[in-house]
Structures are given as C-alpha cells and as structure tokens.
Amino acid sequence: MSELLMTASSLKKYYEVKVQSVFSGGKSKEVVKAVDGVDIEIGKGETVALVGESGCGKSTLGRLLINLISPTDGDVVFKGESIYGLRGKHDKAFRKDASIIFQDPYASLNPRMKVKDLIGEPLLTHGMTNAKERYEKVSELMKISGLKPEYANRYPHQFSGGQRQRIGIARALALNPSLIVCDEAVSALDVSIQAQILNLLKSLQKDYDLTYLFISHDLSVVRYISDKVYVMYLGKIVEYGDPKSLYTDPKHPYTKFLLDAVPIPDPSQRNREKMILEGDIPSAINPPSGCRFRTRCPFATDKCKQEIPEIIQMEHRGYACHYPL
Amino acid sequence: MSDVLVINHLKTYFKTKHGMNPAVDDISLRLQMGKITALVGESGSGKSMTAMSILGLIPKPSGVIMPGSEILFEGKDLTTLKEREIAKIRGNKIAMIFQEPMTSLNPVYTIGKQLTEPLRVHQKLSKQEAKKIAISYLEKVRIPDPEKRFNNYPHQLSGGLRQRVMIAMAMICEPKLIIADEPTTALDVTIQAQILSLLCGVQKDLDTAILFITHDLGVVAEISDTVCVMYAGQIVEQADVKTLFDKPMHPYTKGLLKSLPRVDDDVTELYSIKGMVPNLIHLPKGCRFASRCPEATAICHQEIPPREMVSRDHEVFCWLPRKEVSNV
Structure with a gap:
C-alpha cells in the first residue's frame, strides 16, 4: 500500500432539525445522523470511491474531508496534520491542496463570469495578482482539460454539459492540488461524454500525481475508475475493499444487493440470478437500532437488532456484518 | 404479431428564432402487442419528443408535426385528430409514465x-x-x-x-400502449430494480405494448424486446435486443457500447466517442454522425446514408453495409 495522504477517524456529522407541527404549532428537535462514525484511509495517488444510494451521507462525508463543513466529532488528518485545527495561512494552504469538482456543471459555475475568470479566481485568491500571468496559466489549464483557450472569453451558457464539466476540472486543477474530491462528477453527463471525462480524469491523475476521492452512486463507473471502494449505507461504512474482490465476492448483503441491482448491458445475462432488495432506505432521523441495514436484510436476526456490527478487518478489505456472505 | 401503433415518417420540427429545429426527423417504427420497444439515445436526440408527438403533447405553436407524418393507432392517424378526440385516447388506451414522479403527481x-x-x-x-x-x-x-x-x-x-x-x-384503464419516459432515471439502483421487475410483470399480465424511453443501455438490455437507437433526431439503428448488443452495425451504437463502464467486468481503457452532437439547426450535409465517426469516408460527409436492412428486423442508417458489399 502506498503512503497515506488522508485518514479520517470516527468522523461524525449530526444535523439538528427543528420540526414544527403545522396544526398544533408544537416544536420538537430531531437529530439527523448524516455521517455517523466513519473511518477512511486514502493513499497517495489512489482513487478512492465512496458509493451508496441517495441520502446515505456520501456527499456530506466528502465535504467534511475537505473542511467545507465542520464535523460534530472525529478528526481528519491530511499529510500528518489535523485539518480542523488549521488556522490562517495553514488553512489557506490546505484549501490550495484539496479541491472539489461538483456534480452539476450548470449550477456550479457562476453564469455571470467568463470562463477565464472562473478558472482564474482560485489563482487570484491565492496571490497570482498579475493578470497576464494568470491568463497564461488559465490558457494552459484549459488546454490540459481539453478546452480551446480561444474560448476563455465565453460565458458558461455557451458551452455544452461536457465542456462545462471540463471547466470545473480546469478550475479544480488550478492550484496544483494533491487531492480532488469528485462529487458525482460524471453523473449528469451522457455516456459518450462521460467516457471522455473519465478518461481525462485518469490521464490527469497520471500526469499530475493526483489523488481522487470519487463520490458516486454508479457502481459501473466506480469499478472502472477506483483503486479502493467504500460502500456507505445510512451514514456508516458497511464494506470496503479493492474493486476486484468487492465486486466479485461481496461480504456485506447490502453490497451484494446493490451490485445485483445494476443493469448489465448484455441481454444474455438478463436471467442471471439476482437478489432484489425490498423496501426503501429508512430515515436518518431515527435509524434502525443495531445494524442499520437489518430492516431490509433477509438474513437479519435478533443479534442484528441489538448489536451494532463493528468493521471486521481482512487483508485489504473489511465489512461490518454479523453474518457475512 | 399485431402492431399496436405504427409511426411512419414522423417529423416534429420546432420553430426557433435561429431557424427550424428538426427535433424528430423522419422516424418510422412499429410497436407490437406484448412487446417492450426501447428508444435509446443521449439527451437531445429526440426520444422524448417522439413520445410527445404520439400523445399530441407537442408544445404549440412552436412545435409542428410536418405533413406526411403518420401515427397510426387503431386505424386512426393520431396526427390528424382534434384535441377532444385525442384526449379520449390519452390516459385511456395510451397511458404514460414520466421520469419525475414528484412533478407528475398533483x-x-x-x-x-x-x-x-x-x-x-x-x-x-x-x-x-x-x-x-x-x-x-x-x-x-x-x-x-x-x-x-x-x-x-x-x-x-x-x-x-x-x-x-x-x-x-x-x-x-388497461391501455393498449404504455409510454414510459425515463421512468427509473430519478431512482436509486435498488429501487430501479424493483420498478423494472414490477413493470415487466404488469406488462406480461396486461399484454400491452410498451415504448420505453431511456438513455441507459443497461436498462435496455434488461427489459426490452426490440431497440431503436436515436441520434440527432433520427433512428440510426433498429434491431431485436440480442442482435443489437451482439452484432451492432452502426458506428454510433458500437461506440456507445464500448464507452460503457461495466459492473461485471474489469475494463482497462474506455473507448470514448470524440466530439459532440451537432447543432440540429445547422446540420452538416450527409450523415449526422460523420464528424464523430471513426469509419467515415468521403461519401458520409456528402450524402445522406440509405436505410439498409442488413437482416430481417435489423435496419441500419449508414453507408457501411453498402461499402462492405462493394468491397467483396
């Protein structure tokens, strides 16, 4: 295993929500446990994927890891230092070293800014005040990301979805970060464009020695791009491992259900044996006791109701289940 | 096999201030009883507008169904029906399921x-x-x-x-035809699997025809009987599901299939189709895919390709099959 770049330990993020009854006006406080005790290790130069269904807490976790939001509890160590204790120029240095690409290329670019200013903004914030120098760097970044530098004076609406995502990538690369969080970075794109962007991300990783945290709900994409996969369910990691063993031999029933649910573009596999998961993901306000997956798990017993399963470590992988497959 | 709905040379154009936008440009297809036909394509390829044309829901006055278009259902041409007559069919004999269940329920x-x-x-x-x-x-x-x-x-x-x-x-209302426009796109995979298996079950019970619109080739492979691949307003390839996935002929279909990451296999390098979809208002001469096509030759940029039947029920809108014949 390569050198560790980032370690998160017992990371928690709780949100308090005030619920007011429409009729009685009575107020009550509830706690949403969006991320509830997560440990993650990200090696230098790796692509680590975080997969799960909507509402499982993967985006919240991504934001915690680059200090866009502060945790309720737990810590994240990046290059040997806790990121939450950083102040002043140390904090600024961290924000230079860790950036993010968002899902929606329509919403994440300010429509009133030209591309050169969008990509140039992080450079300006971090002290590159010479406009000429900055635009040279912007041109270079545009070239790297597969955009024509002649388009620097255009506005985001003049680009297609795929090109906009390239602008987002150029902006994320601007400060030579070592870590980039890709939050559903290809989910909004058509397949032919998605393949272009995935390949671009891969080649940039090689050229610039980047580490990715790749957040996605798409298990096929994750298998293609990642070196290590964490599967999340209701704020907790249920299983992790290298993609090959995780995909061919899942230990946690949820992982198995998730994999079985993915449609395979091959009609001859239509009648393959697959397990279909019943029911919906429960609310994170009152998650089930014990194992959070037990309400939907066909193998659950009383033990799953009473005891929270701890992560069982194996070589290169781990899972949190009382009755692994 | 009996046809429930037959579309002949459907053209749905939109008037814009930059010119005519041929969103659906000369589409012909048949929907058969008890069969699921998938209409697959990327955003803007015209698949939803094909559905809207069937249902008489084209936004007016900017959208126009051009003369010569035919949508035959139970002996009537839906394109010629008055709003009152089509309202009797909509939701009754032809039903629809939309993508976003949040916005399509009141x-x-x-x-x-x-x-x-x-x-x-x-x-x-x-x-x-x-x-x-x-x-x-x-x-x-x-x-x-x-x-x-x-x-x-x-x-x-x-x-x-x-x-x-x-x-x-x-x-x-036990419809003859259900049009499902991206019905599982907004759902998580585990929920998608539930809904797809449910949809296949009810389809067997009712023996209705389903026009299933999607951008997801995985879903197509899981549920459909026949597949129409759309690109820039046209159907570029049409075949039964097995043929389409085993022996795709159109370079666009081939490219799409090669650019899919797989959950069931390790892929080291994804193929990617270069460039992007042409602007429909300023279309190139010849084949609309030519500028992105790795197999294009001079004729592809000059002349509109023929609709070639390469085998029974397998139609390709491409010059390639002809070139291969002339090479032999």
Whole structure:
C-alpha cells in the first residue's frame, strides 16, 4: 500500500432539525445522523470511491474531508496534520491542496463570469495578482482539460454539459492540488461524454500525481475508475475493499444487493440470478437500532437488532456484518 | 404479431428564432402487442419528443408535426385528430409514465383522487366502483397498506412508491400502449430494480405494448424486446435486443457500447466517442454522425446514408453495409 495522504477517524456529522407541527404549532428537535462514525484511509495517488444510494451521507462525508463543513466529532488528518485545527495561512494552504469538482456543471459555475475568470479566481485568491500571468496559466489549464483557450472569453451558457464539466476540472486543477474530491462528477453527463471525462480524469491523475476521492452512486463507473471502494449505507461504512474482490465476492448483503441491482448491458445475462432488495432506505432521523441495514436484510436476526456490527478487518478489505456472505 | 401503433415518417420540427429545429426527423417504427420497444439515445436526440408527438403533447405553436407524418393507432392517424378526440385516447388506451414522479403527481390531490380520475372520466364509473378498482391496482403494484395509501398525498410517499402509483395509474384503464419516459432515471439502483421487475410483470399480465424511453443501455438490455437507437433526431439503428448488443452495425451504437463502464467486468481503457452532437439547426450535409465517426469516408460527409436492412428486423442508417458489399 502506498503512503497515506488522508485518514479520517470516527468522523461524525449530526444535523439538528427543528420540526414544527403545522396544526398544533408544537416544536420538537430531531437529530439527523448524516455521517455517523466513519473511518477512511486514502493513499497517495489512489482513487478512492465512496458509493451508496441517495441520502446515505456520501456527499456530506466528502465535504467534511475537505473542511467545507465542520464535523460534530472525529478528526481528519491530511499529510500528518489535523485539518480542523488549521488556522490562517495553514488553512489557506490546505484549501490550495484539496479541491472539489461538483456534480452539476450548470449550477456550479457562476453564469455571470467568463470562463477565464472562473478558472482564474482560485489563482487570484491565492496571490497570482498579475493578470497576464494568470491568463497564461488559465490558457494552459484549459488546454490540459481539453478546452480551446480561444474560448476563455465565453460565458458558461455557451458551452455544452461536457465542456462545462471540463471547466470545473480546469478550475479544480488550478492550484496544483494533491487531492480532488469528485462529487458525482460524471453523473449528469451522457455516456459518450462521460467516457471522455473519465478518461481525462485518469490521464490527469497520471500526469499530475493526483489523488481522487470519487463520490458516486454508479457502481459501473466506480469499478472502472477506483483503486479502493467504500460502500456507505445510512451514514456508516458497511464494506470496503479493492474493486476486484468487492465486486466479485461481496461480504456485506447490502453490497451484494446493490451490485445485483445494476443493469448489465448484455441481454444474455438478463436471467442471471439476482437478489432484489425490498423496501426503501429508512430515515436518518431515527435509524434502525443495531445494524442499520437489518430492516431490509433477509438474513437479519435478533443479534442484528441489538448489536451494532463493528468493521471486521481482512487483508485489504473489511465489512461490518454479523453474518457475512 | 399485431402492431399496436405504427409511426411512419414522423417529423416534429420546432420553430426557433435561429431557424427550424428538426427535433424528430423522419422516424418510422412499429410497436407490437406484448412487446417492450426501447428508444435509446443521449439527451437531445429526440426520444422524448417522439413520445410527445404520439400523445399530441407537442408544445404549440412552436412545435409542428410536418405533413406526411403518420401515427397510426387503431386505424386512426393520431396526427390528424382534434384535441377532444385525442384526449379520449390519452390516459385511456395510451397511458404514460414520466421520469419525475414528484412533478407528475398533483401535490394537492390525494393518490386516490388521482388514481380514480381516469376511471371516472373515461369509463364513467361511480366513486365507489372506481375506488375498489384503484385499491386493487395499488395491490397489484405491491404498495403496502393500499387502503391507507389511497388517502395519502404524494408528499407522504417515497420516490419508489410514487413511481409505483404512476404505474398503477398508467395501468388502470388497461391501455393498449404504455409510454414510459425515463421512468427509473430519478431512482436509486435498488429501487430501479424493483420498478423494472414490477413493470415487466404488469406488462406480461396486461399484454400491452410498451415504448420505453431511456438513455441507459443497461436498462435496455434488461427489459426490452426490440431497440431503436436515436441520434440527432433520427433512428440510426433498429434491431431485436440480442442482435443489437451482439452484432451492432452502426458506428454510433458500437461506440456507445464500448464507452460503457461495466459492473461485471474489469475494463482497462474506455473507448470514448470524440466530439459532440451537432447543432440540429445547422446540420452538416450527409450523415449526422460523420464528424464523430471513426469509419467515415468521403461519401458520409456528402450524402445522406440509405436505410439498409442488413437482416430481417435489423435496419441500419449508414453507408457501411453498402461499402462492405462493394468491397467483396
């Protein structure tokens, strides 16, 4: 295993929500446990994927890891230092070293800014005040990301979805970060464009020695791009491992259900044996006791109701289940 | 096999201030009883507009169905029907399921009220009769506690349950044809798997035809019988599902299949189709895919390709099959 770049330990993020009854006006406080005790290790130069269904807490976790939001509890160590204790120029240095690409290329670019200013903004914030120098760097970044530098004076609406995502990538690369969080970075794109962007991300990783945290709900994409996969369910990691063993031999029933649910573009596999998961993901306000997956798990017993399963470590992988497959 | 709906040379154009946009440009296809036909393509390829044309829901006055287009259903040409006549068919003999169950259900009416509406309007049933049928359909789509759900409002249901309600609503008048426009795109994979298996089940029970619109080739492979691949307003390849995935002929179909990451296999390098879809208002001469096509030759940039039947039920809109013949 390569050198560790980032370690998160017992990371928690709780949100308090005030619920007011429409009729009685009575107020009550509830706690949403969006991320509830997560440990993650990200090696230098790796692509680590975080997969799960909507509402499982993967985006919240991504934001915690680059200090866009502060945790309720737990810590994240990046290059040997806790990121939450950083102040002043140390904090600024961290924000230079860790950036993010968002899902929606329509919403994440300010429509009133030209591309050169969008990509140039992080450079300006971090002290590159010479406009000429900055635009040279912007041109270079545009070239790297597969955009024509002649388009620097255009506005985001003049680009297609795929090109906009390239602008987002150029902006994320601007400060030579070592870590980039890709939050559903290809989910909004058509397949032919998605393949272009995935390949671009891969080649940039090689050229610039980047580490990715790749957040996605798409298990096929994750298998293609990642070196290590964490599967999340209701704020907790249920299983992790290298993609090959995780995909061919899942230990946690949820992982198995998730994999079985993915449609395979091959009609001859239509009648393959697959397990279909019943029911919906429960609310994170009152998650089930014990194992959070037990309400939907066909193998659950009383033990799953009473005891929270701890992560069982194996070589290169781990899972949190009382009755692994 | 009997045809439920036949589309001949459908052209749906939109007037814009920059010129005519041929969103659907000369499409012909047949939907057969008891079969699922997938219409697959990327955003802007015209698949949803094909569905809207069938249902007479093209936004007017900017959208126009051009003369020469035919949509034949039970001996009538839907393109010539008056709004009142088509309203009798819509939701009754041709039903639809949309992508976003949140926005296609009315938030201020109960599930029950919306479910019984087609029965009350089309079949003139009494409230009590309609309620009985509605609850039996809620059971059919496996909604737990249907009596209680009948009185729920849409916001009280999860996304998966809402889509089940949409399916029940589509089935309730026992339509000849269901048009499903990206019905599982907004759902998580595990919920998508539930909904797809449900949809296949009800389709077998009712023996209806389904036009299934999607951008996801995985879903196509899982459920459809025949497939039409759309690109820039045209159908570029049409075949039964096995042929399309085993022996794709059109370079666009081939490219799409090669650019899919796989959950069941390790892929080291994804193929990517270069460039992007041409602007429909300023279309190139010749084949619309030529500028992105790795196999294009001079003729592809000059002349519109022929519709070639390469085998029974396998049609390709491409110059390649002809070139291969002349090479032999």
